[in-house]
Structure formats: C-alpha cells, structure tokens
Amino acid sequence: MKRIILILLITIFFILKADAQSVFSGFENGIGLRQYVTTTRGMGLGGTGLAIRDSTALNSYNLAAWRYIDNTKINISMRYTYVSTDLSIQKFSSSTANFAGLKLAIPIKKKRWVFGLSITPYSSCNFSYILKFQNTSRPYEENVYYEGNLSRAQLGLIWSPHERLALSLGLNYFFGAIKDRYYLIFNDPAIVDNFYVIDYQFRGPGIGTGIHFNLMKNLHVGGFLDLKPSINYTLVRRSQVSLQEEETITKTDFPLFGGIGSSYQFHPQWSVNADFAIQNWEKGLNNQKKAENIEKYYQLGIGIEHSHIRGKTKLFLNKFDTRLGFSYSNMGYLVNGNSIKEYAAHIGFGIPFFHDHARLDLAFIGGIRGDKNETLAEETFFKSFISISAGELWFQKVR
C-alpha cells in the first residue's frame, strides 16, 4: 500500500506535463485548449460518461457516479496524441504522450458514502514554433515555446441517500502554469541572443457538485456543475530595463462549467449514451482583458457500448467491452469571426480482469479540428487513451 501512495505522489508530480502540440492552444486571451476527459471508457463513447453506471472506473467530472464502487478504487490514465497541422501552405506534425488523470475513491460506507480525490487536466497549451524575420535590417529567428497546463484537483464526498440517487460535493483546487518562452537568435556576433519568459500562473479554489440519478429502469442521468472558482492569476515577467522580476497578481475566475448526460441500457449487453458539457468563455477571464477571439466552449457526444459477459464465454466479442462514439466540440476560439470546431470519431475497448474487479480501458479517437480556409489552420489528430482501474478493500471490515 505504501508503494501505491508513493506512486500516486510521483504521478501527481508528472501530471503537469504538457499535452500534444496544437496551434490553437497558443491563441491569445484563453488558457489553451480545454481538456474534457470523463473516463477512458467515456472517451470510447464519444466523450460521454457523466451518467454511466460504472463500478470500476471513476468519472472525472461527475463524482456522484462513484457511488457504485464497493471497494477502494484507483484509476490512472495516460494518453498519446498525434497532431498533423495544415496551414494551407505548410504542414507539420507532432506527437506527445503524457498522463491524463488520476483518481482515487474510498467507500466509507458501502453504497452510501464515498470519499475521493482526483486530479484531471483542465486545459493545455503546447505549441512551439519558429518565426523567421528576414525582411528587417537585422534578420533573426525567434523560437517560441508556449507550454503548460492547468489542472483541477478535487476532494469529493459522495452521498447516496437513496439507491436511485447520488449527490456529490467537491472542493476544487485549480492550479497550473503556462510558460511563454522566447529565444531570439541572430546568428550575428554583434548581437547577444536574447531569452525572454512570460510566466502565467493560476491557482485558486472552487466548488463543484454532481448528481447521478436512476430515472427509470435502465435509464440513468447525471450531471455536474463547477461553480466559478476564485483564481489568483499571476503574471511574472523580468523587466528588460530594470532586470527585476515583476509580478502582477489579478483576482479572476473561470466561467461556470457544467455538463449533463444520460445513459440508457436497452439490452443486457447494449447501452447508448449522450452527454453535453458547456463553459462560456465569452467574457474571458472575468473581463480583465477584452477578448474578441474567444467564445463558448461546448462538447456534444454520443456513444454506444456492447458489454462483455461475465464468466466464461466462447464468443470473442463477449470477452470485452466494445464502444463506438462521435463527438462535436466548439473549441471556444474564434479566428476571423469563425469558430474552431472539432469533429471526432471514437472507438474503445474495456478488458476486465481480476474477476471483473479491475479493467483495462482503451480508447482511440480520430478527428479534425478547425478549417484551413476559415480558421487559418486545420488539425487532424489521433488520440489514444489507456487507463487501468483497479481496487482493493481499505478501511471497511470484511464480512
């Protein structure tokens, strides 16, 4: 057990690593690309998952759905992303692998009270590029690294007053930093190459709630609402004249973020899911800066799942879960007045082990983001998620 705790701490340290490169993540006024990953299972189902009944995996947003676990569960996810960017007259690609989330849930009273914590990516910025300035008296190139991400840590308490209903209350803490690094290279001994860093730091608490409700037989609905957190936004720069580090601290917030979803099991092995999540960024960071290039972020997803059969089965497709889905997102940025939209097809698999007490989930997503004619750039991406959900009995007495 101590080893698990140690691994968790190491994981928390590494979870701040940046995501795959996206030209859209470097746009002004925003905090990069919003990250919305319910579970790896949900990512195979079109980015849904708010209402899914799951006794193994842990949902990142709707903690109320954790009520179905019957022992301590831990879920750890990582992802690989490949992005191919098309700027009409040039193309390039990049890929990155990193963590996608960590969750731990501990039932205090079986099917009644669950305590848990999670750390999930909130937004991500990662785009490195070179600008060459040739038409000046002093040609130079500027290497720009815009990297960083914001994460949300959540301490949650889940209460299930009735077998059909669960409510959750979460204490959120948002944290993270984005670094904007500039390397000016002149290839000229008359000029000292220059280095400049702008550090954007965010941290602050918030409150989140969730609900999971068994509306009728085989139909579940769920949702979450993250209230506006109170964020300390710190801008750190080293003055190029005084050479002193200058900090500007601003009180701000992130917009309300909410989502709702449903899951209907229409056959013992088949279920369909649909989710919708939205966050209105039109006012930017609490109107601190006029932001004409950002707008609502939202995601709509649908998915269908074929579940495995417990116990021995001869049919191959019954040995594991198979998922398909589709998602549509508005990324929350405008380019020349045009929204950046994302379309993606999802496929996923769930492979149970340890007698269905644990599961290995895989999800593969392929999609397109932006339109090179309307939004300057178009990104074709491929993402894969892998997560392990497992557990063991903690604190509760074995009867």
Place this chain on the structure above:
Amino acid sequence: MSKYFLLIILLFLLSSCSEDPHQLIVNVYNEEVPGVVKDTTLLVMSDTTYFKTSRVNTQFSLRIGLGSIDSLECRPIIRFTDYSTIPDSAQIDSAWIHLDGNNSLSKGNASPIAARLHPIGGLWTNNLDEVWNDYTQNIDRNTLLAELQISPDDTNNYTFTLNDAGLDLVRTWADTATTPDENFGLIIDFDQADFIQYFSAINSGGDPVLLLQYSLPADTTVYWDTLLANYDAFIYEGGFPRQPNRNYASSLIEYHSLLNFDFSGFLASNNNEVTILSANLQLPVDLNYSLLDPLYDISNIVVLKLDTLKSDSLVADSSTGLFARLNYWSDDSSYIEIGSNDNRTTLSTMIRQELSTGKTTAAYIISVIDDASNKSSRVSHEKEQFSYLSFFTYRDPDVLRRARLNIEYWVPAKPRI
C-alpha cells in the same frame, strides 16, 4: 496491483516526448505577440571635456620618446645599474649606448634632432613627479656625455658613443664603491625638435643597451659586455593647442570627453520595456585638430562607463573588460565607431546596466587607454604614445557631426493572457 502502477509510471517516463519547434511560414498569431526588433539613433544630449592634471608614470612604458611636437616635449631618462658581469679589476676603455628605433611621430618634413646625453643629478625611480616637475634642476647640462643626430625613422638603431666624461661616469657606476642609489643615470636632451622619435624601452625586446669595451690587468685581450638598462622612462611637458567647440580624447596630456545621452524619450515611446540588443557609438572627428600616432592610430580609443562625476573630475568604471573600442574608421574617415561585434555587445551591456539602475540618462567617457586589445585586466592610462582626437560638440550646427548612439532593440513579446 502496485506492480501494474509501477509499470505505467515506467511506460510514461519512457514514452513521454516533446517536439522541436516548427517553423511557421504563416504567422497565425497576433503580430504583436512575438515582439519586434527595431533600431533607433540617439544624438548626444550634452558633452564636455575633462583634463586630468596628474602625470602619467612612464616608467613601465614599452617605448620612450625623444623630441617635440606641438608644444609637447619628451626626454628619455635611463639607468644602467647592474655591473655584476664586469670584473672589479676591469678597465673600461670605451662605452656606447644603443637604442632601437620604434617609430616616430611628426606632422610633415622633420629636421634631425641634435640629441645630447647629460648626467642626472637626483634619484628619480621612486617618485618621478616630484623630481621632474622642473627637470632642468635635476640634470647637468654643462656635462656632455655624448651627442648624436636623430632623424625620424621607424626602425633605425641609434648608438651614442660616450666621450671621456661619459666614460668617467660609467666607470663610477661600475665601481663597486658606488651603490645603485648613487647611480642616477642619464638623460637624452635636445634644444630644438619638430618630431618625436620613439625608442624601444625595457621589456620591449629591444631594450636600451650599454655596450662596454674593457681590458684586464696583465691581459692583452679586449673584452666586450652588453648591459641592459635597469630603469627607463621619459619625462614630458607642454601639451597641444585646444580649439573652442571641440571635445578631446588624448594620451599623456590626458583629456577625456564626456558624452551624455538621454534615453527617457526612447524608453517612454516603448512603454519602458525594451531589450537593448546591440549598440554602436559613432563619433565624428575633426581631423584638422587631431594628431594620431601612426603605430597605434585609433586602436586604443575606447568608450567607458561613467562611474562618478564631480564638478571638476570624473571617474570611469574600470571594471575588467567593461569598455568598448572605438577603433573603426568610417569609409570617408569622418567618424570613428565601434566596429567589432563583441564591442557592440559590450556597449549594449553597459547601457543595460545603466538603465537597470532606474536612470534615464547615461554618460560615457571617451578615452585613450593602454592596450585596449586586452580586456582581461583593468584599464590603465596610455603611456606609449602621444595622440589626441578632436570631436565636434553637441552644439555643432551640423547634426551629422554630433556624436550619436545607434541602438538595436527588441520590444518584448506581449502577454497572451
């Protein structure tokens, strides 16, 4: 279960990767985001010239000068104090003093100097200034030791043949009864000169030499010995004519120009946020009132950062290496500038240092220093040459003849958030 998590951690560490930046042919971002490189020219706001009243100690100069130009007069003084190689019983029969020519400074056709050697009447190696404030009181012009016509030449070697008085003096110096402190040496004097002939000095590789021919009792062999000079220097007095409305930088007779630049407008127009990338000082020169040693030309003209300014004096920041050389002529020889890359970056560093203190003005000193090619030691006064450069002042009606600072700077990137 722990094993599985450990495996995932390892997988993560192995698979995590980052990408090199891509060159963007099309900038998809706001053009203000990456900042911009610009350049500007600041004309000198005010300038003046300071005179350094104390003398330069020439004892460690690698050249000693003889002669006169403008109203400056130079006279070498030399001591030969080591006769340990001469036997006590030696009879000195002849003696010569040999000097290696090391370039000359003149303004045109020069007449030869009738140089004379005279004995010196006081010890001068400990406190040169005190002894030589009135050097005529310390030499015996009535005793002639040798004489020679010196014509201007870069490499000629000059040999003085000592007369009987000179031989007697050398014999006294070689006598073991004479202590080195009683050996005051000799001076090379003259009455009339219109150029300065330089000779190589001690430690230059062409040291002054005392050549002796001697014999020993009951021995018909003629012996020779060569003694290197142990102390040398040259005394100087006089100066050069200064023109009104001109600033000067000179050596020996030390004048230093002080240039003041106002950065406030430049900073204000850039929201007080710029990175000085490179700087070049261009200093128009009035060649009609300048004199440059052909051996050095402008190689030792530098710009220094002002440290302290008082009503009648200024102190330069003599931090090791913190100066920029103004050693390039413009194509039309109308101004000198900082031509080399490393010196332009040095000047930009000096400007950044000044602005980092919160000041919006900066003052720089134009000086002639000793060995500007060596940045590993602190700056010191030039002692090997006599030169002066005349600069137009900030009041000159022709703006192009005023000192100016060309700055290249970067307006830093704007915050995206």
